[in-house]
Amino acid sequence: MDFAMDARTEELRGRLLAFMTEHVYPAEPVAEEQRAALASPWDAPPVVAELKAEARRRGLWNLFLPDAEYGAGLTNLQYAPLAEITGRSPHLAPTALNCAAPDTGNMELLAQFGSEAQRARWLEPLLAGExxxxxxxxxxxxxxxxxxxxxxxxxxxxxxxxxxxxxxxxxxxxxxxxxxxxxxxxxxxxxxxxxxxxxxxxxxxxxxxxxxxxxxxxxxxxxxxxxxxxxxxxxxxxxxxxxxxGEEGGGFAIAQARLGPGRIHHCMRLIGMAERAIELMCRRAVSRTAFGRPLAAQGQVHAWIADARVAVEQLRLLVLKTAWLMDTVGNKGAHTEIQAIKIATPRTVGEIIDRAVQLHGAGGVSQDFPLAELWAAARTLRLADGPDEVHQRSLARRELRQYA
CATH class of the missing domain: 2.40.110.10 (Butyryl-CoA Dehydrogenase, subunit A, domain 2)
Structure with missing residues (x-):
């Protein structure tokens, strides 16, 4: 298994990092301000359209679709580090790149199972972000x-x-x-x-x-x-x-085919959310003083940061292995690993974000930092696309089958 990024991934990663720094992060407070002035809370703030236009201009559009006829033609292993970056701003970046759920899964479903007429009527405008x-x-x-x-x-x-x-x-x-x-x-x-x-x-x-x-x-x-x-x-x-x-009676199989890529995409973005939490935790630790010492000098804070870094590195390797397996042996061949990342990633990232909230005190649960929303998103993903217990049951039964 070789997880080194190839030249195309490196080039896209550089473009995406620049886009995040120059446009997405500055747009976060702008989007909140604009939303307050909207006629309907469900309308998109104008800055979202600006981000989409800029993403398309930079060639950062539909990166999630492995089918080159419809998307960027990236493998799961190539897409993983890019999705991770978008996870650092999960409420803006995926939408800006037309890589946001549930549209991603729906586009994959239509591309794989839709008729020619269905793809023309629905897939094409979805791909265009219309x-x-x-x-x-x-x-x-x-x-x-x-x-x-x-x-x-x-x-x-x-x-x-x-x-x-x-x-x-x-x-x-x-x-x-x-x-x-x-x-x-x-x-x-x-x-x-x-x-x-x-x-x-x-x-x-x-x-x-x-x-x-x-x-x-x-x-x-x-x-x-x-x-x-x-x-x-x-x-x-x-x-x-x-x-x-597809056909009558095919709904269950189609759902499973749709949910496999969705699960790994969520886990890719979750790692980016954890990285954002670690960054915020470190910035807070070096800028705040309690009981006469910087928070960064407190032993408990050292443990939180060190454990978070170890956990993220472990999760990233497991997600990359899963992506590699999906590319090489298919989703069925990677079934155990898909379930493993779906169990481990939301739970562990939620714990990391929770520590970051604790380090921020009252600010951690406020609207002045993204941590509360990040935590809510991570916690929700322990239910979305199948709760932990369903994946644990299936994975354990597969393990036990070897010894039955």
Whole structure:
């Protein structure tokens, strides 16, 4: 395994670091100020459009897509250090580069499973950053960590599918530019194979019967930058049968194919979040005095910083190994490692951010530093794309199988 960056990655990394320093970090307070003056809290601050234009000008656009027909054609190993950098400003940088969830996963899904007509209508404007989208899977009435529990119905009626059900925490749905829901539901609820009961359909947001009911908060945050997380109800919404993604009964497999890359992308960005927290921790430690000594002279602070550095280096190596395996043996061959990083990275990064919060005192939980929002994001990722316990169960069963 060779994790050295090749010439193209090094060149893109240099461009991205300059973009972050010259544009993204200075835009963070600007975006907050502009948001306060917006007519709707879900509108994007004007500086976001400026960042997107500058990112495109610098060739930093759609870096996440390995398919060169649609994106930059980077491998997972090449993309990893770039995604890490964007994680240092997770509420601005991924959006600026058109590399923000849930659109990334939706674009990958459409590129891999969408029909030619579906790609022309939805993938192309998503790639251009002209529209946003949402992925409607999680439901409030069932334990959605087990996708076979999903109760939303997708029923065939002549040349149409009728979608009925209630979803929540549907990321991006509050964004006024969200034009498309990719909805997972059951077309064959009594089918013998519980993993063949589900299908996916494309539901335009303006379809009659689609109700975006309310925004869902995450630890008190509404997450405006990602277009919020919404409760969405489908009251018998009708779409043509050609809005089916793939085949009937293929929804579970498509979901798994979509979530694999999403999980590693989250972990790549989480490492960047941890690096931002360590930087803030160190700057705070050398600039503050308590009990007659700088915080940087306190033994407990030394332990926090040292442990954080060790943890980040360990996580980065595990994420890079996972990326390398996904590139060389495919997502199935990297299944154990994908689950390992999904378990370890959000948990460990959350602990690092928590120490940074502690070192900042009251400032750490305030809006004057990004730490509270970073912590909320890291904690949420212990639930998103499958909670820790589901991945632990699957990984342990795979380990035990060798000794059964």
């Amino acid at each position: 529209i946003r989208s949402a992925f409607a899977m999680t439901e409030p009435e069932v334990a959605s960590s087990d996708a076979t529990n999903i109760e939303t119905r997708i029923e065939r009626d002549g040349d149409e599918y009728v979608v009925t059900g209630r979803k929540w925490y549907i990321s991006g749905a509050m964004n006024p530019d969200c034009r498309l829901f990719i909805v997972m539901g059951k077309t064959d609820p009594e089918g013998e194979d519980v993993r063949r009961q589900q299908s996916m359909v494309l539901v335009p947001r303006d379809t009659p019967g689609v109700e975006v009911r309310r925004a869902m908060r995450v630890y008190g945050y509404e997450d405006h930058s990602h277009g919020g997380h919404a409760e969405v109800v489908f009251h018998g919404a009708r779409v043509p049968v050609d809005h089916l993604v």
